[in-house]
Amino acid sequence: MSLSPTTATAVRPSTCPPPPADDLIRRDRARLWHPYASTTAPGPLQAVTDAEGVRLTLTDEAGVSRRVIDGMSSWWCMIHGYRHPVLDAAVHEQAARFTHVMFGGLTHAPAVQLAESLADLAPGDLDRVFLADSGSVTVEVALKMARQYQISRTQAVGGRLTRTRFAALEGGYHGDTLGAMSVCDPVTGMHAAFADSLPRELFLPRPPRLGAAPEAVAVWADRVRTVLHDHRDVLAGVICEPVLQGAGGMWSYDPEALRVLREVTHAYDLVLVVDEIATGFGRTGPLFASEGAGIVPDVLCVGKAMTGGYLTQAAVLTSDRFARAVSAGPQRALMHGPTFMANPLASAVALASLELIRAGAWRAQVPRIEQRLAAGLAHLTDSPIVTDVRVLGATAAVELDHPVDPWIAARAALDAGVWLRPFGRLVYTMPPYIVTDDDIATITAAIAAVVHAEEAR
């Protein structure tokens, strides 16, 4: 479609209907890449024609339309649901002013107010904010901050720089860019094929599961203390997802493990980077999982739900003390600056999303979701193919004894009225916080339908 500026102003979305879904899917296949997908053997595709509240209207290539519950919150982010009036208004109001300006040498109200709001909500003294455009980018920035911190500290004492590497937890996931990939699980993560072209980082064993015996946690802690002690001179820092490892396997672990990492990194002046991109803004119960564990990291990454899922934006938070140490290094500056940093439209909607968080409905919603998911999924442990059911906050994962067929699983879930996207041996959900009890019952029934479809295979 080519529109001159004058005709463009006259075009409203409602007068320009999208092409039919079957045509859309055919054209998509000819032109687009999808995440972790092949262009020659593409999986089934659904066209989204509408989204409101917790529901998506999906049409498949046979032209069959369904209105289903989004059990994935569009990958953790749509916590308040689609077409939320407050978030819609924030986007429209900012769009009527200006949608983007560079952030080098310029500032604007949405960025300043968002930073103040984030600093106010964040644990401890984390009140210095770097606004980036995606979760992976915040991880890159966090790793660079940690390295710059060590460069600065080394310079201050006149030593030789050896502290350049990172320790990460096995089973972790931190994003898809090169630096982030280097701290994802090197074997079970999605980036094993790149092992030879990435920096070799150090991996700590995955902490014992939430609810494990204190002795198991103590054994883990001894091992980690020893490894970090032995590597203290070559490490810049430690990175982890707090309490819940997401895309690396939906593994919830004992918060004591996080306190051990805080204690050891503090003792050796290693930078503790906590990646709350998935867990932030209430997903696991507390506002931040690290806060629930009673720790304050040196560097905190948030993303995904920050804009209520409306636009792509993420943030890195540090203390002013840490930021001053970085700024005192030889470069005299943090060496990072994305084009779309602090995008005003994204900042405005993130600010509005934080206002909804501040209003606090999630504090009742998340525990209710946790309790309903646990009650609705408990019986699945009776299935001969189910090896584990894990529920934490507004998340649930059912682990099978074999990899799920993603196409059969997605179809079984759709037939039960829910959009799910299982991966590996996991059928999992992290619904929008606004789901009703009936919606949750539909989700748990859909997960059971996937398990039954796998039993029958």
Ligand SMILES: *Cc1c(COP(=O)(O)O)cnc(C)c1O
């Ligand atoms: C999704 C995710 C990322 C990457 O964020 P993107 O916005 O996809 O780049 C990093 N860390 C964790 C824990 C995540 O869940």
